[in-house]
Amino acid sequence: NKTKVLNLLSVSVLSVSAAVMASSPAVLMRLVASAYTVAEKAGTIVRKVLQSGELGIVEKTGANDLQTLADRLVQKSICASLSKSFPKVTIIGEEELPAEDAEEELLENGHSSLILQKSCPDQYASLKEEELVVWVDPLDGTKEYTEGLLDHVTVLIGIAYGGTAIAGVINQPFYNYQMGAGASLGRTLWGVLGLGAFGFQLQEVPDGKRIVTTTRSHSNKLVIDAVQAMEPHDVIRVGGAGNKIIQLVEGKASAYVFASPGCKKWDTCAPEAILHAVGGKLTDMHGNAYRYDANVKHMNSAGVLATLRNHEYYLSRVPQVVLQALPSD
Ligand code: AMP
Ligand code: MG
Ligand code: MG
Numbered sequence: 001n002k003t004k005v006l007n008l009l010s011v012s013v014l015s016v017s018a019a020v021m022a023s024s025p026a027v028l029m030r031l032v033a034s035a036y037t038v039a040e041k042a043g044t045i046v047r048k049v050l051q052s053g054e055l056g057i058v059e060k061t062g063a064n065d066l067q068t069l070a071d072r073l074v075q076k077s078i079c080a081s082l083s084k085s086f087p088k089v090t091i092i093g094e095e096e097l098p099a100e101d102a103e104e105e106l107l108e109n110g111h112s113s114l115i116l117q118k119s120c121p122d123q124y125a126s127l128k129e130e131e132l133v134v135w136v137d138p139l140d141g142t143k144e145y146t147e148g149l150l151d152h153v154t155v156l157i158g159i160a161y162g163g164t165a166i167a168g169v170i171n172q173p174f175y176n177y178q179m180g181a182g183a184s185l186g187r188t189l190w191g192v193l194g195l196g197a198f199g200f201q202l203q204e205v206p207d208g209k210r211i212v213t214t215t216r217s218h219s220n221k222l223v224i225d226a227v228q229a230m231e232p233h234d235v236i237r238v239g240g241a242g243n244k245i246i247q248l249v250e251g252k253a254s255a256y257v258f259a260s261p262g263c264k265k266w267d268t269c270a271p272e273a274i275l276h277a278v279g280g281k282l283t284d285m286h287g288n289a290y291r292y293d294a295n296v297k298h299m300n301s302a303g304v305l306a307t308l309r310n311h312e313y314y315l316s317r318v319p320q321v322v323l324q325a326l327p328s329d
Contacts, residue, residue, distance in 0.1 A: 026120035033115035035157040035169045038081045041108040042074045042155040043173035043186045066142045074138035077106040088129035090294045093136040121194030133160045133294045135269035141240030143217045150174035154242030158269025160292030167192040168270030191277035203251030213244045213253035226259035229319045245271035255314045256306040259322045263300040282306040287315045288328045302326040
């Protein structure tokens with residue numbers, strides 16, 4: 001009899017926990033699922049502003065540090081939408097904007113049900129909203145956007161917990177734009193540590209081939225010296241931190257080398273999470289990890305070194321002058 005009661009008890013406990021799991025997915029997965037749809041809406045805004053022909057360009061710190069109407073509208077859209085659904089999450093966006101309510105048409109309250117169906121990695125299953133920090137780059141590759149290099153552009157939403165980038169969403173609004181009218185325009189990549197990354201086909205550069213990707217609009221002597229020191233077979237110069245990480249996971253480049261300050265936490269959080277979710281690595285030029293707590297300094301002062309494989313090789317080639325010029329925090 002006792003066994004029977006126990007059995008009944010465990011059956012009901014099981015069904016209760018199954019019901020709880022089915023009805024309330026982990027906060028992290030809800031946030032990623034919402035960020036996915038919010039990033040797709042962002043991509044739509046980025047395309048619309050371009051079509052309008054009125055980019056509304058403003059110089060921030062100089063001619064190589066721009067903001068457009070798309071940067072402003074997308075940041076409003078992402079921050080207002082996510083903070084409405086997740087009021088206790090800390091959200092940090094790149095652009096300094098006047099504090100005013102976002103227009104209704106900018107709000108997005110949808111989510112990806114495909115993402116919600118995935119189970120949350122155990123280590124993140126009980127995270128609370130107030131423990132999460134979201135880093136938003138509404139438009140990465142603004143300089144290239146204004147120059148018509150459209151596939152360099154991405155929208156970045158990174159999620160951090162305990163200082164670590166644990167999840168990320170990247171929308172590429174103009175993916176496929178050179179493929180003609182038949183091809184579907186834009187895509188969204190996403191990933192969670194311990195779960196994997198989705199929305200693209202993981203590929204590696206053939207073993208032994210070194211293809212370095214780096215900045216095209218923020219170069220200087222240190223940047224060039226560091227790239228050369230890697231003894232690359234090929235160098236690609238493109239805009240955007242998001243874009244360069246996509247090149248790594250799609251087998252177009254084997255290392256992203258940027259030996260300069262300039263990249264900020266919102267540039268690297270989402271890309272780092274996706275790269276790490278498939279076994280890659282993003283560090284500063286010394287091999288030290290960046291932290292993404294809400295109160296960290298925004299600038300990635302010691303540069304960016306990112307790889308899918310063979311991080312140690314690239315680290316071992318970083319010149320002394322670079323290490324001295326760019327101390328880790
Ligand atoms: P890039 O590879 O030059 O496209 O840079 C990647 C990201 O870092 C972009 O968001 C850039 O705006 C930013 N960035 C890099 N260097 C600088 C810089 N010197 N000034 C302002 N932003 C920079
Ligand atoms: Mg950026
Ligand atoms: Mg930006």
